[in-house]
Amino acid sequence: EAQVTQNPRYLITVTGKKLTVTCSQNMNHEYMSWYRQDPGLGLRQIYYSMNVEVTDKGDVPEGYKVSRKEKRNFPLILESPSPNQTSLYFCASSLLAGGRVGEQFFGPGTRLTVL
């Protein structure tokens, strides 16, 4: 089954404790992206990747890191989480067709709470 998986689905942590949210897709998509969704602010792009070893900042990259060492995986790293990073996080992937980001497939989301 074609899908994007994220782990963990729910996480409660404390300020400053490094964490990683994993994202994996099985559709051989070039493009992968991380978003956070907050009430009243909508979906905001954190980082994206056009292919292996190629990443770039979205609109809200501060406090986050990513890496793309394999095509299927795109982990999101919070080196020192803070309460303002409490949010619902989505990973997504898509093909790049004709120089455009195509239909994105979203993971189920990770609800992160930082105390």
Add this chain to the structure above:
Amino acid sequence: EDKVVQSPLSLVVHEGDTVTLNCSYEVTNFRSLLWYKQEKKAPTFLFMLTSSGIEKKSGRLSSILDKKELSSILNITATQTGDSAIYLCAEGSGGSNYKLTFGKGTLLTVNP
């Protein structure tokens, strides 16, 4: 200033009504305009509109891109309670980057 603006932010209708949702965007290196539907989980793709594909239709849903007005509309005819969701639009920029900028969404509630 927001690059992608959706209106209205929320809308309540009765089953059978027709609704029109709006999305305006900036033109800087425009590549595509995408619509998604989000129920109580992850967004799901509806349409992608580009300069060469300005109108899409699927069942009761249709979307049009107005390149002159830098906007797009999503129409839903004969609404059903299952259409209740947040509808998101996103602009795909061009040039050397592949950013996607989403609007804040329109919350549609369809009452029986």
